[in-house]
Amino acid sequence: QLQLQESGPGLVKPSETLSLTCTVSGGSISSSSYYWAWIRQPPGKGLEWIGNISYSGSTYYNPSLKSRVTISVDTSNNQFSLNLSSVTAADTAVYSCARGAGIDYYYMDAWGQGTTVTVSS
Amino acid sequence: DIQMTQSPSSLSASVGDRVSITCRASQTISTYLNWYQQRAGKAPELLIYAASTLQSGVPSRFSGGGSGTDFTLTISSLQPEDFATYFCQQSFSTPFTFGPGTKVDIK
Numbered sequence: 001q002l003q004l005q006e007s008g009p010g011l012v013k014p015s016e017t018l019s020l021t022c023t024v025s026g027g028s029i030s031s032s033s034y035y036w037a038w039i040r041q042p043p044g045k046g047l048e049w050i051g052n053i054s055y056s057g058s059t060y061y062n063p064s065l066k067s068r069v070t071i072s073v074d075t076s077n078n079q080f081s082l083n084l085s086s087v088t089a090a091d092t093a094v095y096s097c098a099r100g101a102g103i104d105y106y107y108m109d110a111w112g113q114g115t116t117v118t119v120s121s
Numbered sequence: 122d123i124q125m126t127q128s129p130s131s132l133s134a135s136v137g138d139r140v141s142i143t144c145r146a147s148q149t150i151s152t153y154l155n156w157y158q159q160r161a162g163k164a165p166e167l168l169i170y171a172a173s174t175l176q177s178g179v180p181s182r183f184s185g186g187g188s189g190t191d192f193t194l195t196i197s198s199l200q201p202e203d204f205a206t207y208f209c210q211q212s213f214s215t216p217f218t219f220g221p222g223t224k225v226d227i228k
Contacts, residue, residue: 047208047219062216096164106212107155107170114164 002027004097004112012091012119018084022097022112029078030055035100036080037108038071040093048093052100053080087119123147123211127220133228138199142223144192144209153213156185156194159222160205168207169194199225 008020022036029036038050051061053071061069070083084091096114100106124147134140144154152172157165167176169185172192182197196203204227209220 046221047210049215049217049219060215064216098165102170102212105153105155105171105174106217107167107176107210108157108165109167109170109176111164111166 002099002110004099004110006095006097006112006115008115008117010116010118012087012117013121014088014119015086018082018087018091018095018117018119020082020095020097020115020117021079022081024078024080024099027099029073029080030075032056033101035060035106036071036073037098037100038082038095039098039108039111040095041114042090042093045093050082050084050095089119091117092119093117122216123150123214123218125209125211125218125220127207127209127223129223130221131224131226133226134199135228136199136201140196140199140203140225142194142207142225144187144194144220146190146192146211146213149189150211150213152188153211154185154187154192155210155212156183157208157210158203158205159208160202165208196225 003025005023012018035052037052053059068085073080094114097112098108099110101109126145128143154172156169159165173185206222206224
């Protein structure tokens with residue numbers, strides 16, 4: 001059974017870079033059938049799609065974050081990562097990774113539990 | 122960006138009740154609509170994709186319908202494990218966007 005697990009610091013200082021890793025187990029991140037996604041949910045707010053990456057490294061980012069986001073994939077370790085630069089308190093959220101699937105219809109069929117990141121000095 | 126709204130924002134129901142949740146898109150999205158369930162403290166789970174296709178392993182009491190801008194998630198007979206928050210999400214165009222969620226709790 002596919003499992004995704006987020007890891008990274010729970011506290012990041014303002015203006016610094018938030019870095020998270022998602023480790024995939026029970027399946028290969030190198031499959032051409034899937035994308036790998038990051039989503040976040042600020043406290044008291046809705047879910048926000050951050051972006052996707054394919055196994056080959058093709059990326060799609062939310063324009064609202066595009067200037068600050070980098071998503072990368074490490075096929076040798078079956079992981080993918082999120083870097084979000086110049087963070088502010090508004091970036092405080094639960095960050096989740098997920099697998100994106102589907103050919104004509106895109107959906108996220110497996111999610112990690114999520115990890116809370118607080119931006120504070 | 123396509124804005125997604127849901128109604129109601131919360132509802133109280135009893136085991137065995139039939140429950141319906143509505144999701145509306147700010148522009149037409151054909152049937153590019155997914156539904157997710159999130160139990161407290163757990164990761165979201167995909168219930169339905171392409172507006173009406175049940176994800177493998179999801180009980181048949183869940184069903185989805187609609188196209189264009191208006192969509193519905195129906196639970197035909199609410200079970201104790203169904204008390205959770207439900208989100209819709211459009212995959213018609215990026216950035217993919219989610220509804221604010223509907224919390225279903227016990228009456």
